[in-house]
Amino acid sequence: xxxxAMADRIYLDHNATAPLRPSAREAALEAMAxxxxxxxxxxxxxxxxxxxxxxxxxxxxxxxxxxxxxxxTSGGTEANxxxxxxxxxxxxxxxxxxxxxxxxxxxxAEAIPVDRHGVLDLSALEAMLDAGEEPAQVSVMAANNETxxxxxxxxxxxxxxxxxxxxxxxxxxxxxxMALGDLGADFMTLSGHKLGGLQGAGALVVGDGIExxxxxxxxxxxxxxxxxxxxxxAIAAFxxxxxxxxGDDMATVAGLRDRLQEAMTAAVPGARVxxxxxxxxxxxxxxxxxxxxxxxxxxxxDLEGIALSxxxxxxxxxxxxxxxxxxxxxxxxxxxxxxxxxxxTTTADAVARCxxxxxxxxxxxxxxxxxx
Numbered sequence: 001x002x003x004x005a006m007a008d009r010i011y012l013d014h015n016a017t018a019p020l021r022p023s024a025r026e027a028a029l030e031a032m033a034x035x036x037x038x039x040x041x042x043x044x045x046x047x048x049x050x051x052x053x054x055x056x057x058x059x060x061x062x063x064x065x066x067x068x069x070x071x072x073t074s075g076g077t078e079a080n081x082x083x084x085x086x087x088x089x090x091x092x093x094x095x096x097x098x099x100x101x102x103x104x105x106x107x108x109a110e111a112i113p114v115d116r117h118g119v120l121d122l123s124a125l126e127a128m129l130d131a132g133e134e135p136a137q138v139s140v141m142a143a144n145n146e147t148x149x150x151x152x153x154x155x156x157x158x159x160x161x162x163x164x165x166x167x168x169x170x171x172x173x174x175x176x177x178m179a180l181g182d183l184g185a186d187f188m189t190l191s192g193h194k195l196g197g198l199q200g201a202g203a204l205v206v207g208d209g210i211e212x213x214x215x216x217x218x219x220x221x222x223x224x225x226x227x228x229x230x231x232x233x234a235i236a237a238f239x240x241x242x243x244x245x246x247g248d249d250m251a252t253v254a255g256l257r258d259r260l261q262e263a264m265t266a267a268v269p270g271a272r273v274x275x276x277x278x279x280x281x282x283x284x285x286x287x288x289x290x291x292x293x294x295x296x297x298x299x300x301x302d303l304e305g306i307a308l309s310x311x312x313x314x315x316x317x318x319x320x321x322x323x324x325x326x327x328x329x330x331x332x333x334x335x336x337x338x339x340x341x342x343x344x345t346t347t348a349d350a351v352a353r354c355x356x357x358x359x360x361x362x363x364x365x366x367x368x369x370x371x372x
Contacts (some may be wrong), residue, residue, distance in 0.1 A: 002273045010350045014194075014283060015145050015341035020237070021196035027055075027240035028233040035066055038229045038230050039221065048232055055239025061070055062189040062195075063171075063188055063205045064181020071204045071212070071222045072235055076172040076191035077101040078216070079204040080139075082226065083168045083187040086213040089137040093128055093165075094150070096327035102139050102170055103323075105264070113146075117278045118149040122159065129163045136165040142174030142183065146324045146339055148284025149277040150178065157184040163234050166370045172202075176245035177281045178252070186210050192238030195245050201234035236316055248344045254282035256351045261285050263355035268362045274325065274337060283346075288330070288337040292365050297338050300365070304357045 011019060031051055036044030038052050053067070055324065060067040073079045076099075084092060084105045092109040093103055097118055103109070111129060113121045120140055129136060138160045143150045155170055160167045161184075169185035176195045187210070194203040206212050206225075218227030267270050270290030289297060293312035301308055310322075325334035340354065 008305055009293060010353060010362050012306060012308045012340045012342060012346065012350065012354060014343035015148075015348075016309055017193045017199065017340065018196040018241075018343055019345055020198065020217060023240040023242050023244050024192075024237035026196045027236040030185070031233040031236040034232065038232065040218065049279050051232060051236050052105065055235045055242075057156055058239035058242040059190060059203050060205070061235075062175060062180065062245070063190065063203075064179075065188075065205045066208070067276055068223075069206050069227045071206060071237075073202045073204060073226055074200060074228075074231070075202040076170070076194075077202075078226075079202045080168075080170055080191040081105055081213050082204050082212065083189060084137065084139060084216050085170070087137050087166060088211070088213060089135050089136045089166060089189070091132050091136040092139065093125065093136055096138040096143065096148075097144050097324040098141055099145055099172070100171055102141075107140075114327050115300050116329050118144060118147050118275050118324065120151050120156065122152060125156065128157050129159060131344070135180040136160075137162070137168060138165050139168040139170065140149050141206060141227035142171040143179065143281045143284075144275075144324060145173045146322055147286045147328075148173075148281035148341075149275040150174070150279040150281065151185045152279040153185065168224065171326060173284075175284050176242075176248060177250060177283060187212075192241060195241040197241035198234040200231050201238040203238070213222065233255075244314075245344075250282045253342050253346065255346065256341055256346055256348060257283060257340075259348075260340065260342075260351045260355055261287070263352075264358050267355065270335065274328070283342040285340045285342075286325075286337055287340070289362070290333075290336070292362075293335055294338050296365065297336075300361050301338075301357060303356075304361075306354055306357060308338055308354075310338050315357075 012219040036048040038048040056067045056070045060070050080101045094109045112125050138199040140156050157167050166186040168187040170189045172191045175190050186207040188205040191201045193199040216227050272288045321334045
């Protein structure tokens with residue numbers, strides 16, 4: 001069966017990358033028309049610098065921070081590495097459900113368990129903090145990229161700061177979908193393309209008075225905290241997307257997600273929603289089929305013109321058991337779970353079509369299993 005033309009397809013993989021927003025496209029095109037390097041002192045360079053600083057103000061506003069606290073990077077992965085390697089703390093505690101770009105940074109990181117819903121075990125964190133004598137850094141994401149489960153960051157910060165530990169929050173998935181200004185983390189990671197900007201720009205937001213050592217060295221860009229010529233078009237698009245996402249109607253997105261969840265669980269007995277019953281991002285639905293592998297479902301949906309995924313999209317196209325779901329104790333269902341992530345461009349018709357395809361695939365795949 002041929003893959004449908006782009007105009008006929010339904011995109012439900014916003015957590016992997018969001019569609020480019022019109023305002024972000026315009027900002028990128030305007031930036032590409034400029035000649036100057038933002039580090040140059042002539043008029044062309046100053047125009048480029050002004051565009052970067054405008055974007056910095058918009059990204060800072062999204063994070064509820066001061067513009068000077070924003071360090072532009074090449075993306076969320078680099079920002080996470082900068083936070084965890086540049087902090088200088090000898091001990092690192094990370095939640096077991098972190099993105100691979102956090103889990104892979106330090107081999108000596110200690111994993112904080114989560115409960116069966118995917119929520120951080122605060123008692124375990126407290127015990128781990130009390131068990132060590134060296135200054136620690138804690139890394140806990142704002143919301144999980146696979147399940148959408150929102151983490152208790154305020155309590156994490158309270159426990160950590162009470163023991164002189166610093167807190168890093170990977171807010172890549174939460175940005176634009178939940179309030180970030182009151183999280184209280186010392187470091188916060190953001191990514192432009194998750195908001196509808198271009199791939200190639202991210203940011204680390206560093207709290208007042210917090211020291212960070214450069215990991216990427218060379219020139220003196222970003223106040224000496226991250227060397228390398230800034231990617232002007234991607235940064236401009238990041239700023240525009242950060243401004244635009246403030247107007248997104250997440251209540252409508254949540255209604256569509258809930259409608260889809262209800263239809264899918266009703267259509268397939270035994271289907272299970274991951275993280276149901278605890279706070280989740282309004283746009284995310286992780287649902288397990290009782291008898292079909294995720295890779296089969298993803299390919300079948302793709303052939304029907306619907307793009308969705310099976311967990312993180314940052315593993316070179318590999319589909320395997322999710323470490324997030326395994327940490328939640330899901331066992332066999334970890335291999336059967338797909339992630340559907342909506343956005344401000346998702347329509348009711350798209351949601352209805354997704355539910356229709358899910359039911360049809362269950363009938364067809366069930367028949368194939370019976371015949372086998």
